Amino acid sequence: MQLSEKLNILAESAKYDVSCSSSGSRRKNTPGGIGNAAAAGICHSWSDDGRCISLLKILMTNDCLYDCAYCVNRRSNDIPRASFTPRELADLTIAFYLRNYIEGLFLSAAIRHSPDKTMEDMVEMLRLLREEHRFNGYIHVKAIPGADPLLIAQAGRLADRMSVNIELPSERSLHLLAPQKKRENILLPMGQICQGILQRREEKRRYRQASDFVPAGQSTQLMIGASPETDRQILRLSQGLYRKFQMKRVYYSAYMAVNTSSLLPVPGGPPPMLREHRLYQADWLLRFYHFDAEELLQDEAPQLDLLLDPKCMWALRNPEIFPIEINRADYQALLRIPGIGPTSARRIISSRRYGPLTFDSLKRTGAVLKRARYFITCQGKYAGGRDFDPRRIHGLLTAEETFAQQGYQGIQLSLEDLLHQETPATTEKKSPSVILSRFNDLPSVTSAILSPLPVTDSPPPASGPALKSPLMLPVKGGLLSHEGFSL
Amino acid sequence: MKVFLYDGTFEGLLSALYLGLRAGTDDLRIEAEDAHQPALFDEPIFHPTDEALADRLFALIRQEMSPMTLRHVYRLHLSEKPDAGTLLLPFLQLGFRIGPGINGLVTHPQVHPVLTMSRQVSRESHRLLGLLRFQELKGGLLYARYEPDFHQTPLIAPHFSQRMSSHPWIIHDLRRELAACWDTRQWVLRDLPAAETPDISSDEQELQQLWQAYFQHIAIRQRANPTVQRSFMPKKYWKHLVEKPGTMS
Numbered sequence: 219m220q221l222s223e224k225l226n227i228l229a230e231s232a233k234y235d236v237s238c239s240s241s242g243s244r245r246k247n248t249p250g251g252i253g254n255a256a257a258a259g260i261c262h263s264w265s266d267d268g269r270c271i272s273l274l275k276i277l278m279t280n281d282c283l284y285d286c287a288y289c290v291n292r293r294s295n296d297i298p299r300a301s302f303t304p305r306e307l308a309d310l311t312i313a314f315y316l317r318n319y320i321e322g323l324f325l326s327a328a329i330r331h332s333p334d335k336t337m338e339d340m341v342e343m344l345r346l347l348r349e350e351h352r353f354n355g356y357i358h359v360k361a362i363p364g365a366d367p368l369l370i371a372q373a374g375r376l377a378d379r380m381s382v383n384i385e386l387p388s389e390r391s392l393h394l395l396a397p398q399k400k401r402e403n404i405l406l407p408m409g410q411i412c413q414g415i416l417q418r419r420e421e422k423r424r425y426r427q428a429s430d431f432v433p434a435g436q437s438t439q440l441m442i443g444a445s446p447e448t449d450r451q452i453l454r455l456s457q458g459l460y461r462k463f464q465m466k467r468v469y470y471s472a473y474m475a476v477n478t479s480s481l482l483p484v485p486g487g488p489p490p491m492l493r494e495h496r497l498y499q500a501d502w503l504l505r506f507y508h509f510d511a512e513e514l515l516q517d518e519a520p521q522l523d524l525l526l527d528p529k530c531m532w533a534l535r536n537p538e539i540f541p542i543e544i545n546r547a548d549y550q551a552l553l554r555i556p557g558i559g560p561t562s563a564r565r566i567i568s569s570r571r572y573g574p575l576t577f578d579s580l581k582r583t584g585a586v587l588k589r590a591r592y593f594i595t596c597q598g599k600y601a602g603g604r605d606f607d608p609r610r611i612h613g614l615l616t617a618e619e620t621f622a623q624q625g626y627q628g629i630q631l632s633l634e635d636l637l638h639q640e641t642p643a644t645t646e647k648k649s650p651s652v653i654l655s656r657f658n659d660l661p662s663v664t665s666a667i668l669s670p671l672p673v674t675d676s677p678p679p680a681s682g683p684a685l686k687s688p689l690m691l692p693v694k695g696g697l698l699s700h701e702g703f704s705l
Numbered sequence: 706m707k708v709f710l711y712d713g714t715f716e717g718l719l720s721a722l723y724l725g726l727r728a729g730t731d732d733l734r735i736e737a738e739d740a741h742q743p744a745l746f747d748e749p750i751f752h753p754t755d756e757a758l759a760d761r762l763f764a765l766i767r768q769e770m771s772p773m774t775l776r777h778v779y780r781l782h783l784s785e786k787p788d789a790g791t792l793l794l795p796f797l798q799l800g801f802r803i804g805p806g807i808n809g810l811v812t813h814p815q816v817h818p819v820l821t822m823s824r825q826v827s828r829e830s831h832r833l834l835g836l837l838r839f840q841e842l843k844g845g846l847l848y849a850r851y852e853p854d855f856h857q858t859p860l861i862a863p864h865f866s867q868r869m870s871s872h873p874w875i876i877h878d879l880r881r882e883l884a885a886c887w888d889t890r891q892w893v894l895r896d897l898p899a900a901e902t903p904d905i906s907s908d909e910q911e912l913q914q915l916w917q918a919y920f921q922h923i924a925i926r927q928r929a930n931p932t933v934q935r936s937f938m939p940k941k942y943w944k945h946l947v948e949k950p951g952t953m954s
Contacts, residue, residue: 222918225919226919229923230922233923233924234925249870252868252872253869256834261835262835263920263938263948263950264950265920265924266950266951267924267929268931268937269925269928271920272835310915313908314915316847316872317838317840317841317847318837318838319838321835355868472928474928565812568806569812572810572813582812
């Protein structure tokens, strides 16, 4: 089989793995060696699905012994199978690396004969790269559940990051959809890697020369939407993984139905990408904003809101701490404000040492005032409209978000099309209001703009009646404030 | 308004800034000679580069403010924006008053534009560390061409000299007709005309095709998202990429 054919098949089989991060390791180049690792990570390209390509994400083989219901590589699927020899893949990695296509290798594999044999081949491949090619770039390697702990330890000494994918967020789903995988076999290597990392960290404290063990930490992946677990269950699991196993990252992967099975969603439907996005937002809140999973989701509402981000939802459920005075709040309190993140919170604190912040200077910290303004005061002044009323704010934020999710793109497209058709010769810049006046006699476009605004037909927020205050609608670029559109 | 002109070098900028700071006035612009566009009431004065003054200011910024501040000054120089020197003057005046805290004063009207411009430059450097593409020439030399918005070569060359230390390479800025050349011991910046098209090695084309195919196969069709792709990897960089973004069939 041609090398190119193998590469295509094995990339195709690897693409559902989400992780592509190359951060967290400071591996240095050695004399006569190739490569190093950049602590911040470097993305080298972005594929047509908008995901970054940092590592050469590839399987050693897609020839699998197992028959997991959700997996594209399961034994019972009739797909082309291929395997790399360790040398082929090592040479290819080096050739790509020297041309600066990639930051390193993300090596995974299907279980071909046995977990031990698979892990052995992978370790051999890493050894070839590190020792023969003297490659010092980034390597992320999967730990194969059920493989000998000695092999896992060997891989850990050669790699920068390791991961064991959980995929199914509960034991019941695992039993149902991946009967050949056992919960213990997943947790065992995870625990071993975690122990190894902690132990080596301790050793490094005493002898700086101690060799590395998975210096960029371990990660895992959960599938979203293949099984019935709620967001609350998923987030609590992630939090447990961060706390118990010191995970660097938990990745979420919107399930793409690739197989027909009575246990799974039908193929062809769109993957639940918005849900995946909200889970990532919540995950960030756990890791960088000191939130607890219990704060974000309660038993009675176990799913994340699809319309508003989890932090806004939390803020609206806890109105008693808002509005927060930007000039007095400490770092932890600033982090709780929607629209303010670690970077802008740090900037707020460092710049208010030299004098109080105004709304104008707040803008320069990078805070997203579009959201933040409802939740803050600046030198006692409130800029979020009448007063701090969670129901009103919920309505405003929802309207804005709906507009962004559906309407705004629609306008942009029609706007460009129209301008190209009507004014091919003029090059002068037009202010939005001039452009908008063109729409007055174009009913299809106006309805495209107006229909998604849920002023009257959105479900009533929390409890109480829906809000009817069209004048207060926050609007991107002032488009709707034009008199051509009466709401 | 008085305008101090310098020769366009970093040392020239520093010595002009030194003289500007000593003049102690706000009513002053500092511009590279080539970029200067005289206005009606301008009084341009050319100051030849004085290495001693440049060294002095260099050391003072590091001492009184911080190495980070010095990095901002250098990045503004590399931005090649005509107003870089003029923005730096009040920034440094303030810096000498308040010291290292200047880097944290992000909202101050005299600091904000400097930090913003510095960030623009460093954002492009970081992007290019990933987007630069080398090809192997006959004889094994690695050659990369690119057209950055800012003068990035001095910022990214050290990264590649560490990463690919045992391979000689050339990074060629076609827009400025400058190239960084690494001979496995040191890198130097020299003039190199844009027109030259070097011969590629025998394996090169096949490897490029492998990468193009990989790029196609790693994308998930059902998740197609050109908007995100373009926001991270603006189209202006596509010309020198090997892969062909935006062609998912």
